[in-house]
Each structure stands twice: as C-alpha cells, then as structure tokens.
Amino acid sequence: MFENLSDRLDRAFKLLKGEGKITDINVAETVKDIRKALLDADVSYKVAKNFTDDVKKKALGQDVLNSVKPGQMMTKIVHDELVQLMGGEMVDIDIKGSPAVILIAGLQGSGKTTFSGKLASFIKSKKGRQPLLVAGDVYRPAAIQQLKILGEQISVPVYTEEGSKNPVEIAKNAIKFAKDNGHNVVIVDTAGRLAVDEAMMQEVENIKKAVNPSEILFVVDSMTGQDAVNTAKEFNDRLNFDGVVLTKLDGDTRGGAALSIRSVVDKPIKFVSAGEKMDALQVFHPERMADRILGMGDIVTLVEKA
Amino acid sequence: EKTKESVLSKLSRAIAGKSRVDDDVLDNLEEALIMSDVGVETTVKIIERIQDRVARNKYMGTEELNAILKDEIVNLLEENNSVYNNKVTYGDEKKPYVIMVVGVNGVGKTTTIGKLAAQLTNNGKKVYLGAADTFRAAAIEQLTVWAERSKSTIIKQQMGSDPASVAFDTLSSAKKNDADVVIIDTAGRLHNKINLMNELSKIKNVMQKVIPDAPHEVLLVLDGSTGQNAFEQAKQFTKATDVTALALTKLDGTAKGGVVLGISDQFKIPVKFIGVGEGIDDLQLFDRKTFVESLFNI
Ligand SMILES: Nc1nc2c(ncn2[C@@H]2O[C@H](COP(=O)(O)OP(=O)(O)OP(=O)(O)O)[C@@H](O)[C@H]2O)c(=O)[nH]1
Ligand SMILES: Nc1nc2c(ncn2[C@@H]2O[C@H](COP(=O)(O)OP(=O)(O)OP(=O)(O)O)[C@@H](O)[C@H]2O)c(=O)[nH]1
Numbered sequence: 001m002f003e004n005l006s007d008r009l010d011r012a013f014k015l016l017k018g019e020g021k022i023t024d025i026n027v028a029e030t031v032k033d034i035r036k037a038l039l040d041a042d043v044s045y046k047v048a049k050n051f052t053d054d055v056k057k058k059a060l061g062q063d064v065l066n067s068v069k070p071g072q073m074m075t076k077i078v079h080d081e082l083v084q085l086m087g088g089e090m091v092d093i094d095i096k097g098s099p100a101v102i103l104i105a106g107l108q109g110s111g112k113t114t115f116s117g118k119l120a121s122f123i124k125s126k127k128g129r130q131p132l133l134v135a136g137d138v139y140r141p142a143a144i145q146q147l148k149i150l151g152e153q154i155s156v157p158v159y160t161e162e163g164s165k166n167p168v169e170i171a172k173n174a175i176k177f178a179k180d181n182g183h184n185v186v187i188v189d190t191a192g193r194l195a196v197d198e199a200m201m202q203e204v205e206n207i208k209k210a211v212n213p214s215e216i217l218f219v220v221d222s223m224t225g226q227d228a229v230n231t232a233k234e235f236n237d238r239l240n241f242d243g244v245v246l247t248k249l250d251g252d253t254r255g256g257a258a259l260s261i262r263s264v265v266d267k268p269i270k271f272v273s274a275g276e277k278m279d280a281l282q283v284f285h286p287e288r289m290a291d292r293i294l295g296m297g298d299i300v301t302l303v304e305k306a
Numbered sequence: 307e308k309t310k311e312s313v314l315s316k317l318s319r320a321i322a323g324k325s326r327v328d329d330d331v332l333d334n335l336e337e338a339l340i341m342s343d344v345g346v347e348t349t350v351k352i353i354e355r356i357q358d359r360v361a362r363n364k365y366m367g368t369e370e371l372n373a374i375l376k377d378e379i380v381n382l383l384e385e386n387n388s389v390y391n392n393k394v395t396y397g398d399e400k401k402p403y404v405i406m407v408v409g410v411n412g413v414g415k416t417t418t419i420g421k422l423a424a425q426l427t428n429n430g431k432k433v434y435l436g437a438a439d440t441f442r443a444a445a446i447e448q449l450t451v452w453a454e455r456s457k458s459t460i461i462k463q464q465m466g467s468d469p470a471s472v473a474f475d476t477l478s479s480a481k482k483n484d485a486d487v488v489i490i491d492t493a494g495r496l497h498n499k500i501n502l503m504n505e506l507s508k509i510k511n512v513m514q515k516v517i518p519d520a521p522h523e524v525l526l527v528l529d530g531s532t533g534q535n536a537f538e539q540a541k542q543f544t545k546a547t548d549v550t551a552l553a554l555t556k557l558d559g560t561a562k563g564g565v566v567l568g569i570s571d572q573f574k575i576p577v578k579f580i581g582v583g584e585g586i587d588d589l590q591l592f593d594r595k596t597f598v599e600s601l602f603n604i
C-alpha cells in the first residue's frame with residue numbers, strides 16, 4: 001500500500017544530483033515526502049511536524065555525495081533520528097519487592113489480558129519467579145474465564161472472586177493471597193477503559209493506590225491512529241505509568257503510534273506482543289521499529305506463527 | 307474538550323476577513339482531517355475538491371465554506387442501503403437472513419453481535435448466534451452471555467473445534483427452527499495471515515451447503531481508533547469474504563474514525579453501524595451527516 005520511503009526520496013533527489021549541498025529549496029519536497037510517510041504510518045500530526053522540522057535542520061548544509069544516493073543518505077538521517085527518539089537503554093521490568101505488583105491498563109481490546117498471560121509465562125520461565133495472575137476485570141463478559149483459561153495454558157494460578165464487583169478489593173485480597181501462598185510477582189489484569197470515562201479512570205487510580213505497584217504497564221494496540229497520543233497522555237497523567245506494551249505487531253501496521261507515544265509521554269516501550277499465543281512476546285527494538293515506520297521491512301522481528 | 311479548539315472555530319479564525327481560501331485555511335483543514343485519521347491521500351482529495359469548488363463559485367464566508375466542506379466529505383461516504391436508514395430490517399425479506407461478522411483482533415465483533423441481536427429480538431425477530439470463534443480463550447462463554455442478554459439462541463461446540471462446522475450447525479438449526487436472523491461470530495484475525503483468511507472463505511463455503519446464497523451480509527468490524535491500517539484490513543477482508551457492510555466501534559472515546567471516509571469511498575462499502583459503548587443499547591445506525599459533524603467537533 002505504501003511506497004518505500006527510500007525509493008520516494010531517491011526520486012525526489014534525482015533533480016538535485018550535482019547540486020552539491022542540500023539547501024532550503026531543494027529539501028522542501030523531500031521533507032514533504034518524509035512527512036507523508038510518517039503520517040501514513042500514523043505518527044501523530046504534531047510529532048511528525050516537529051520531527052520533520054528537526055530533520056530539515058540536520059539535513060541543511062550536508063554534502064550530497066555523488067557516490068551515494070542522496071535519498072539513502074536522507075533516509076539514514078531520518079532513520080537515525082527515529083531510533084534516537086524511540087531508543088535509549090533497554091529498561092527491564094521491576095520485579096523486586098515481595099511480592100512485586102505489576103498493574104496492566106489500557107483501552108478496550110488492546111490486548112491486556114493476553115499480555116498478562118504472556119508476561120506471567122515470561123516471568124515464570126525467564127526470571128524463575130512464582131507469578132500470580134489476578135482477574136481484575138469484573139465487567140467484560142467472560143473476562144475472568146478468559147484469564148483462567150490462559151492461566152491453565154501456562155500453568156500459572158489465577159486469583160478470582162466470582163461475583164465481586166470491586167476490583168480494588170480483589171487486588172488487595174490477591175496480594176494477601178500471594179503472600180500467604182509464596183507468589184512473589186502479582187500481575188493485575190484490569191478492564192479496558194476509555195480515557196474519557198471518568199469513573200473508570202478513577203477506579204484504576206484507586207487500584208494503583210491500594211496495591212502500590214512496582215510497575216504499571218500501558219498496553220496499546222500498534223494499529224492505533226492519531227488518538228494514541230491523547231490516550232497515552234491521559235493514562236500517563238492519571239497513572240504515571242512505567243512503560244508501554246505495543247501489541248499486535250504481527251500485523252502489517254507501520255506502527256507510528258510507538259513514536260508518538262514515546263515523544264509525548266517519554267516512557268520506554270518495554271515489550272512487544274506479536275501473536276495470540278502465550279510465547280509471542282519480545283523485547284522492543286528501536287532500530288526495527290524505525291525501519292518499520294519508514295516502510296523498510298521488518299521481517300526479522302516478525303513471528304509468523306498464525 | 308477544553309484544550310482543543312473545534313476545527314470549525316479554528317477554520318473560522320483562519321478565514322476571518324479573507325475573501326478566498328488561502329494556504330492558511332487549507333493548512334488548518336489539513337491538520338483537522340489528518341488528526342481525525344482521515345489519512346493523507348483522502349485529505350488531499352478533499353482539499354482538491356474544495357479548491358475546485360471555490361474556484362468555480364467563489365465562496366463568501368465561513369458559512370459557505372463549512373457547508374461546502376461537509377458536503378464534499380459526506381459525498382465520500384457510500385450511502386447506506388435505504389432500508390437501513392432508520393431501523394434494522396434484517397430478516398424482513400429473506401429467512402433466515404445470515405450475517406457473518408469478521409475483523410481483526412479485539413475490534414468489537416462479539417460485542418457488536420450482542421447489541422445487534424438485542425435490537426433484532428426487540429423487533430420481534432427470532433435470532434440465532436453461531437459461536438464460530440472456537441480459538442480465543444472464553445470467546446464462546448462471552449457470546450453465551452450476550453445470547454442470554456439479547457434473548458437469542460446460541461449454537462456452540464467445544465473450544466478448539468472446527469469453526470466451519472459450528473457455522474454449519476448454526477444455519478441448519480436456524481433453518482429447521484424457522485429463525486429470522488443468524489449471526490455468525492468469528493475469531494479475530496489479522497488480515498496478513500493467509501491461513502486464517504482462507505479459513506473465512508471455507509466457513510462461507512460450508513454455510514452455502516445449508517443456505518445457497520448465505521451469507522447475505524458480511525459485516526466487517528473496524529475499531530474507530532485504528533489508523534491507516536484499517537485500509538489494508540478493508541482490502542484484505544473484502545478480498546477473502548466480499549465484505550458488504552462496515553461497523554465502526556468505540557466512537558464513545560476521543561478517536562474519530564476518519565479512516566472510513568477513504569475506505570467507504572474506495573471500496574464502495576457502506577458503514578451501517580457505529581458502536582458507542584459497551585452496553586447492550588450502545589449500537590446506532592450510522593448517519594453520514596452526524597458522523598461528519600462529529601469529525602469537526604473535536
Ligand atoms: N494477532 C495478535 N492478536 C493479539 C495480540 N495480543 C492480543 N491479541 C488478540 O486481541 C484480542 C483482544 O485481546 P485481549 O487480551 O482480550 O484484550 P484486552 O485488552 O484484555 O481486552 P478487554 O479486556 O476487552 O479490554 C484477542 O483476540 C487476542 O487474542 C497480538 O500481539 N497479536
Ligand atoms: N468503549 C467501547 N468499547 C467497546 C465497544 N465495542 C466493543 N467494546 C469493547 O472492546 C473490547 C473487545 O470487544 P469484543 O467484542 O470482545 O471484540 P472482538 O472483536 O470480538 O474480539 P476478538 O474476538 O478477541 O477478536 C471489549 O472490552 C468490549 O466491551 C464500543 O463501541 N465502545
């Protein structure tokens with residue numbers, strides 16, 4: 001659907017072969033192309049604008065070497081800039097504390113419950129800890145049952161209170177249960193909620209207060225469009241979360257939301273979810289994400305296990 | 307909200323005191339459309355149309371520009387089949403009328419089915435639901451709850467069983483029991499997974515063994531907060547199942563769902579429903595004018 005940015009830029013630069021330096025005038029078309037690529041990838045309008053302004057400043061005055069394709073050179077500038085924006089050191093999750101509490105939050109259908117299962121499995125097998133899953137979604141039909149089935153698949157116990165309508169109480173009781181039963185990591189799944197739903201946002205804040213999590217993860221669908229920044233900002237204002245989980249990256253979305261969220265809330269992307277199965281969890285690679293946003297192929301990182 | 311200015315007031319400010327649409331106005335318009343997920347291509351198309359019309363019949367002020375704008379955008383949206391304009395009429399003519407619901411993971415398929423079934427049973431229709439998502443954990447239990455809430459009959463098998471076989475059972479049973487409408491839930495699947503897309507075609511073929519012209523409607527559910535990827539979803543699902551209608555969910559949030567403008571225009575598929583909440587009554591018939599209004603009231 002989208003043309004490769006690098007090809008597009010090569011075309012745009014054909015005209016200036018031999019002109020030597022990138023100037024204000026000859027870079028305008030190119031910057032427009034970059035902007036379009038970013039918007040096609042669902043990077044937020046404002047983030048894309050600031051980004052291209054920065055890139056333009058960086059590009060001005062650079063030599064257009066006759067030996068390299070100027071399009072490639074420009075793509076490299078853009079790519080490096082993207083990596084830098086999304087990158088930094090890999091930040092591991094904090095599972096210190098006894099028990100360490102991890103709170104999972106996000107919009108409806110973003111992949112929270114599935115991720116909760118994956119994370120529990122990861123913590124059990126890779127970190128050698130004894131996780132407990134907590135069914136804190138008391139609203140969605142069969143949400144508790146869903147988590148129970150996932151727990152069974154990965155052999156991790158699930159704390160539930162069928163019939164209770166109080167997620168704050170459930171979370172509190174679950175921690176007591178964990179202490180009594182030797183679980184040292186507690187993962188609390190919560191119901192999906194919209195940032196504009198005041199009562200539900202208050203609820204998740206209350207859960208946070210009640211259980212004092214060492215880690216709050218915001219789960220976001222990588223197919224999200226321009227609204228990603230609003231949502232991430234609202235959730236961050238309310239919860240001051242520690243990291244982001246990008247889901248459904250096994251699709252073919254460019255995933256520009258990753259860049260937007262990173263620029264707006266400045267929180268690291270800690271995990272990438274790429275599949276429905278319990279082992280489809282990866283760490284985040286800023287390089288690959290930059291390639292992907294620019295449409296440069298990201299096949300390496302995809303787990304094709306439909 | 308407070309922090310954000312409505313597009314129209316922004317536009318009005320850009321236009322104030324000017325006698326023609328200049329770059330400033332167009333920039334503002336562009337920003338508004340992109341931020342509603344309309345996408346670059348469709349935005350350019352809309353802006354070109356506006357420029358054309360302005361060139362032809364010089365506009366006078368804000369009012370006219372607003373009118374022209376809405377007009378052009380409404381035109382991009384495929385008109386709903388008129389029978390759907392004010393009421394859900396599935397099952398009035400064909401019996402049983404078969405609807406197959408498809409879409410990527412977590413967009414709101416099962417919930418939309420529950421709400422739609424409730425509207426139909428409220429209109430006195432006898433509704434059968436087929437639990438053909440046999441893959442996702444507790445998908446069957448979830449649809450069972452919606453069947454109870456909507457007073458419909460659910461046909462199901464075990465988790466992990468063949469979805470085509472569930473669809474077959476549902477149609478057979480619905481036919482035998484004189485149901486008015488059948489709605490088949492399917493597992494969420496990403497459109498780039500060829501095997502899963504082929505499975506949909508297979509489900510369709512098996513249904514035709516019971517009712518030769520089934521499904522009568524293939525409803526593609528799109529999440530209103532999805533960005534440009536929704537295009538590819540529409541394209542691939544249409545290829546696999548001949549989508550006949552769209553439902554756009556989660557419009558009770560701040561996302562605008564503007565991507566359907568381009569989709570509806572390019573694939574000529576009408577948007578029939580919008581989801582505006584998680585409750586049983588939170589499904590509305592899509593109205594082009596209201597939708598376009600809401601695009602401009604950020
Ligand atoms: N392809 C794919 N599907 C995923 C991924 N993560 C989750 N899903 C699917 O997305 C759908 C929604 O996932 P859930 O885990 O139920 O999402 P949720 O955020 O808990 O949803 P609510 O509790 O309703 O808000 C399910 O069909 C999952 O199987 C992923 O990384 N890739
Ligand atoms: N706010 C809001 N939430 C919705 C709407 N429609 C569905 N949801 C929620 O979105 C989540 C996913 O809905 P489902 O109906 O399970 O989605 P699905 O497409 O069947 O998901 P899979 O079968 O896992 O692919 C649930 O939490 C629903 O309650 C809507 O219009 N507004």
Ligand SMILES: [Mg+2]
Nearest residue numbers: 112113137143
């Ligand atoms: Mg959930």
Ligand SMILES: [Mg+2]
Nearest residue numbers: 415416439445
């Ligand atoms: Mg479903």
